[in-house]
């Protein structure tokens with residue numbers, strides 16, 4: 001592998017730094033840029049540097065070994081990013097780099113307080129997301145209860161019993177992460193909504209149920225993916241990411257199994273029903289995050 005033109009050394013334990021670096025990582029650079037998290041104890045540090053000094057300010061290391069820090073480090077990075085190059089040019093105007101460095105030092109003074117706020121927001125964010133997962137898995141268990149209460153079709157009953165067991169396991173796993181007092185206060189409503197989402201299509205027959213399940217699970221797959229993407233960019237508590245990935249894999253299998261069992265393309269009316277179910281699921285997530 002070729003030596004990177006620039007290595008950015010940043011504090012990955014800081015939610016503010018992580019967010020800014022994630023922004024740069026998503027951009028195309030005109031030469032290889034490597035991003036190194038100096039909070040990772042396994043990372044080998046450049047010669048004559050300490051972890052504490054690298055975590056206190058952002059640094060870059062050029063291919064020739066030259067180090068820069070603070071505003072000068074940002075300017076070196078921006079010069080590699082076509083969309084940000086104008087800022088690097090601006091820094092060449094006499095006095096501008098000095099001003100940028102003053103602004104960066106001002107930010108550093110406030111960084112600990114901003115980190116505390118950002119960490120509190122992230123903890124609250126994951127709790128809100130888990131509350132929506134818990135509400136969703138509760139609804140899922142009740143969808144299958146609704147199907148089993150109505151349908152006498154042996155194939156559909158076997159499908160519903162098997163899926164209900166998986167959903168009950170998802171619910172159990174998520175309950176372990178979310179204390180009872182932090183769960184949605186609308187749980188009775190999610191149970192009723194879930195039960196009706198299973199029972200109503202079951203009145204119409206297995207094909208309507210399979211199409212409904214495929215629509216719900218398509219939404220759930222995207223919902224979990226959104227949370228997984230967030231955790232990949234902003235690592236959360238250990239064990240949460242694999243849990244969400246396990247649930248998502250099960251939901252995708254449910255979606256594919258239901259889509260295959262539906263067999264024929266849905267009618268216009270069934271497509272409309274599935275759109276209503278998808279929109280209802282999205283609305284429920286918004287509400288469950290808050291209430």
Ligand SMILES: [Fe+2]
Nearest residue numbers: 137140167170
């Ligand atoms: Fe589930």
Ligand SMILES: [Fe+2]
Nearest residue numbers: 140250251254
């Ligand atoms: Fe599922």
